[in-house]
């Protein structure tokens with residue numbers, strides 16, 4: 035029932051306390067993100083990674099704080115439905131002039147569902163879709179930064195403008211040679227645009243917050259000329275003397291999609307009006323769901339909320355059925371998908387056959403580790419959901435049987451809300467981007483015939499990228515544990531990404547060993563492992579037989595990545611990480627780096 039009158043003072047107080055809780059959350063989130071600039075300037079790389087990790091926890095802490103306060107001060111959980119209806123209306127009123135109303139609504143949903151018993155809250159009490167618009171929000175405070183700045187260069191002043199764009203961020207460090215770098219950017223732009231005529235509206239718009247991640251800072255903007263818009267990102271790094279350089283110029287949607295990929299750590303950006311940042315970024319990457327843009331900006335709860343809304347809408351407007359995901363079934367995870375929807379759903383099974391020796395808690399902690407770790411473009415991000423309800427009629431019977439058999443504790447089939455529609459309710463599920471499993475990708479090439487040029491280049495790409503993926507993971511202190519092809523997927527951009535986390539370990543926790551010399555002929559001939567193996571022991575020489583059964587694959591692997599079969603490779607990386615070295619991770623190809631231009635200039 036819609037309340038006719040807002041007559042409960044208590045409802046207002048609850049709404050106000052909730053909004054205070056949200057504002058406190060966003061203020062802390064924002065100042066932690068803004069401090070990334072200082073960490074970048076002082077080359078505090080460990081601090082940057084720690085902050086990236088810790089910021090993920092902020093949201094849940096603030097939700098817990100706010101719900102405790104509401105219980106303590108207002109006995110919020112004992113209030114009537116009428117009061118809660120009014121709380122929501124007051125909250126909408128308080129959100130109208132807020133600069134992050136969409137986040138405030140999500141915060142309201144989190145706190146409300148925590149306080150009210152699940153069966154008690156209905157959609158009337160929470161925001162199932164936005165109530166307050168995020169269009170045209172501006173901060174009228176004269177001291178506030180605008181969301182983006184516009185520059186109007188002429189042909190002859192382009193390099194000076196690029197310099198100005200960078201200087202406007204007022205980074206404290208000196209540049210090695212900003213004029214030179216600006217000239218590189220302009221040359222790269224010329225090469226990209228060719229001889230285009232500059233139209234009256236020619237301009238460069240630059241988001242006013244720098245994007246920080248690991249050891250990099252990124253200027254993000256777009257070039258507008260006539261009806262064309264070209265996305266742009268300039269990575270700024272420290273050189274070995276602590277001076278700054280623009281390392282590359284990234285142009286176009288694809289380069290930006292790789293920079294903002296779901297397989298990387300979230301950015302730190304000082305944003306007054308996050309929805310305006312999202313709109314700007316979406317105009318550059320129209321195919322990237324808003325949910326993933328919010329995730330990339332570190333606003334993961336908003337990402338989760340939007341993903342779920344997109345998913346429900348997709349369900350309403352599609353007719354296909356959920357099915358067991360193509361590929362080799364997991365021993366630990368039961369994976370299913372909806373063909374028309376580009377994500378997979380992963381449920382932890384109730385039991386695991388040997389040699390798997392793990393528990394639900396351990397598996398969850400590995401997924402959590404990946405969430406908090408720098409994913410270096412090589413590990414898919416997952417969203418964790420509990421009690422997700424799907425329409426039963428959209429489920430393939432074979433999939434229901436599979437769930438009944440392997441994950442009965444996670445499955446409920448019932449008409450939970452009594453509306454006559456039977457639902458499949460899954461207690462706990464991870465959702466992540468769907469990729470083509472690498473074993474399937476390779477098999478496609480084998481089926482064409484390994485001598486066919488198209489198949490050959492497909493195998494080559496897969497094997498080289500697979501090795502590169504493992505090497506990036508190693509640099510980030512991750513040992514994948516299970517390196518079989520089926521545990522990696524290939525993305526739309528041809529990047530190989532790892533997605534099977536249950537056996538993941540830190541490189542620094544592993545013991546990389548050579549296989550000992552056989553003691554006698556019997557040992558040598560034995561098909562069994564005759565030497566003692568500790569729980570964290572890894573024998574890289576033994577990877578070959580599992581991975582390299584196919585000749586074409588073997589040849590390519592040995593050409594590019596034979597070092598992965600040598601314990602010394604792993605040991606040397608381990609020592610570097612132990613010595614505190616933080617590796618550079620580039621979300622763009624080496625060929626794009628300006629450094630290469632400098633190198634070629636050296637005789």
Ligand SMILES: Nc1ncnc2c1ncn2[C@@H]1O[C@H](COP(=O)(O)OP(=O)(O)OP(=O)(O)O)[C@@H](O)[C@H]1O
Nearest residue numbers: 360361362364365366367369467468469471520534
């Ligand atoms: N993101 C994804 N995109 C496409 N397919 C996927 C994805 N994640 C998993 N799969 C499919 O599901 C299968 C099982 O997934 P996963 O490897 O995560 O399970 P697991 O139980 O941990 O496996 P293992 O038995 O190797 O430990 C994969 O082999 C693959 O075929």
